[in-house]
Amino acid sequence: MLFQKSAQSMIALLGFLVAVASAQAADPKLANVTILATGGTIAGTGATSTTTVGYTAATVGIQTLIQAVPEMTRIANVSGEQVFQIASENMSNEHWLTLAKRVNTLLAQKDVHGIVITHGTDTLEETAFFLNLVVKSKKPVVLVGSMRPSSAISADGPVNLYNAVALAATPDAAGRGVLVAMNDQIHAGRDVSKSNTTMVDTFRTPELGMLGYFQGGKPFFYRQVTRKHTTETEFDISSLNVLPPVDVAYAYANVGPTAIDAFVNAGVKGLVHAGVGNGSLPAKVRPALSAARAKGVVVVRASRVGQGILARNGEANDDELDFVVADTLSAQKARILLMLALTKTNDTKEIQRMFYTY
Ligand code: SIN
Secondary structure: OHHHHHHHHHHHHHHHHHHHHHHHOOOOOOEEEEEEEEEOHHHOEOOOOOOOOOOEOOOOOHHHHHHOOHHHHHOEEEEEEEEEEEOHHHOOHHHHHHHHHHHHHHHOOOOOOEEEEEOOOOOHHHHHHHHHHHOOOOOOEEEEOOOOOOOOOOOOHHHHHHHHHHHHOOHHHOOOOOEEEEOOEEEEOOOOEEOOOOOOOOEEOOOOOOOEEEEOOEEEEOOOOOOOOHHHOOOOOOOOOOOOOEEEEEOOOOOOOHHHHHHHHOOOOEEEEEEEOOOEOOOOOHHHHHHHHHOOOEEEEEEOOOOOOOOOOOOOOHHHHOOEEOOOOOHHHHHHHHHHHHOOOOOHHHHHHHHHHO
16 A cells, blocks of 8 residues: 555656656757647547547547657647547537637747647638637647547548648748648648548648648648738637627528528528529528528528639629628638628628628
8 A cells, every 4th residue: 555655656756757857858949839639530539440430539638649749849849738629510619719719828928839729620621710710820820630530540640740730830831821731731721621521631622722731741832822811800809708690501402491591580690501503592592591681680692512703793683682702612611701700790891891801
């Protein structure tokens, strides 16, 4: 018993000494990168090493993720925080506000040079776009996930995490908006989408293109986004605890007004319509959207197609209907911009300006 107690104290002391040593070991020549962990498959585990579906996301803590990639200590002084531990289908507006506030607080510190956010891939593109609009710093912010759980053969999490830290540690990543590091590629948070249910090369920016590559663990940039982001936006979430309710209604052959009417009756302030083609409005849907607008709901026309500019006054007379168009944003990203826009104004001309700005 006595032996057990003194062994425990010895282990605790050793742990403390290791913590002190690693704190002191911070190399002043390296950037300080904070990893904020939110869960997802990158922190997931399966029953066996071949379990790559039907595993449990968000089980492994941030310290274990860091310890699994000791090579990171050669490129940055890495520290970690567990912000949430969730699968990303459960990411909510409130999670986003909490995360964004933490990112802004950390980046305001002189001794934090970049942030990496580990995240489930299912809604990673949405969190990246939200942060792209509300982070108030030019310092690098990089989202990363994985398609295979940490317990899998050839798990993609460790190399993705290493690349993400390399990206967050490079001054070249500053001022480029929130970035996504997956599968040896660098994507813009504004434009990237998850495009495949299970493949490791699922993150794509098909037509506008990715920003660069990783090679040998080093980032190389070839493009930059032209839309405004981070410090250039007008959105300030520092005093917000909720965002205005906005939902997405999806179009398909034979669709009726049921979902739109339900969203309006539930009290949405904004509605994104993921129309067919160039945002066309089915005959049964147009009066429901028009009625929503008459009740004060701001309507944004987007497309379910996934690429291309949504033409204003093309498939519908937006001037007459007083609708907004989503430009090139997907419906799920248009929802985010509309929520933030509604924190500033209900004026549809102003909101349309925002969609052409960000
Ligand atoms: C999730 O999004 O949390 C699960 C799926 C993934 O991370 O790939």
